[in-house]
Amino acid sequence: MQKPLILVTNDDGITSRGILSLVNVMKELGEVLVVAPNSPQSGMGHAITVGDTLRLNESFLFEGVKAYECSGTPADCVKIARHHILKGQRQPDVVVSGINHGSNTSISVLYSGTMSAAIEGAIEGTPAIGFSLCDYSHKADFSHTSEFVKKITKQVLEKELPKGTALNVNIPPKRNEPIKGIRICRQANAKWVEDFDKRYDPNGRSYFWMTGNFVNFDKGEDNDEWAIANNYVSVVPCQFDLTAHQAIPFLNEEWYILG
């Protein structure tokens, strides 16, 4: 049987430790192609490069693995992999993105370049997974992630995913006790409350750093925030149909301007 073709990308950039960890696991599962940003792209959401050019260069960072670094966003990387590098060739069997340095639970899925790359894969009809480690430290320990990254990717390759679905996988930070298991979750109802730290540059002109606190409003036990807090790996299936279907009847009934 032909080995699966695995497209690997991320948003922390091709030199990050997270993508190296991901590539090392994927080499055990199939043929790997890396197309990742040449600079950090955290918080890029589903941005794409419009009205500007893209650069693409071969990278030799990963032993025995074909790799490219791209000047664009994570979503650009998936697009250029599919429609340029692999144009007219076999397409990936799975797109994996990460491992992100930091949590992408709850509302962070919207701001996450990691997850937007995965969702871009799902838009193209390919099963896709974004992996994040809930540890922002530069020295974060990734050693406990490999087991779960491998299990979940194998499971996806074996059972596929419902069409148009990308998985948002978050892995708890390394703690003293072992991870309890893997839970299928919904996106928690939580958000960031920002603050803007005003400073002055050497010329006396103001600028701001955006900072924020994460606030969890969710009391349920079936969401990704609960899972991480309770030392489970969370898996949220995500879709790219943003329609609030339940709001359609309300608008059709309440609005008098339709016609």
Added chain:
Amino acid sequence: MQKPLILVTNDDGITSRGILSLVNVMKELGEVLVVAPNSPQSGMGHAITVGDTLRLNESFLFEGVKAYECSGTPADCVKIARHHILKGQRQPDVVVSGINHGSNTSISVLYSGTMSAAIEGAIEGTPAIGFSLCDYSHKADFSHTSEFVKKITKQVLEKELPKGTALNVNIPPKRNEPIKGIRICRQANAKWVEDFDKRYDPNGRSYFWMTGNFVNFDKGEDNDEWAIANNYVSVVPCQFDLTAHQAIPFLNEEWYILG
């Protein structure tokens, strides 16, 4: 009765004709605050500025209207409006974004800075609307949009929206016949198929322009693509819960790695 407070932003930048057209309509409906990007931000999706600074300066572009230009993304503009400019003060009654120069129907909602600003408003619990004119021309005629922008914003102020909902409003280009009306729609099943136009810079190094064709797979008459093609204004209610709820039972049944 107190006039509604209306926050206006966009993704084409504060100098674009679309935002001027939007501000002019909003001045008839309430008190207006503009916080918009100081440069074009098309295709920025839900990007936010992480790991970099933000600039914010007062703008005098709009007569009789308090306005600021910001170096960040559309989502940043909504955040800095709420958590810095209006901190501790009355918050907006509605967030309006646009009018975008070009269509944001179907899958484009994911890539659209216009809609991400609106969704950011919805995350904050404020009714929000993204307006787009389905005409990419620099000389696009906005004259027919005002009637619909005003009707829809008034309707939202009057009836509010289900919590966590932002409207994706697309307006057909000016044609010879009048627009037929307003339709509540779902997001069409369509996508972009990209191509990468490879060129060489004066130093002989390659670069790419991303181009794409929009492909519509949707045969329904209840979606935004159908509405625009048939000369209706489309209104898609959008949500920020990306959970593919229908996939949760599938994964819980099929996966053997859970625990």
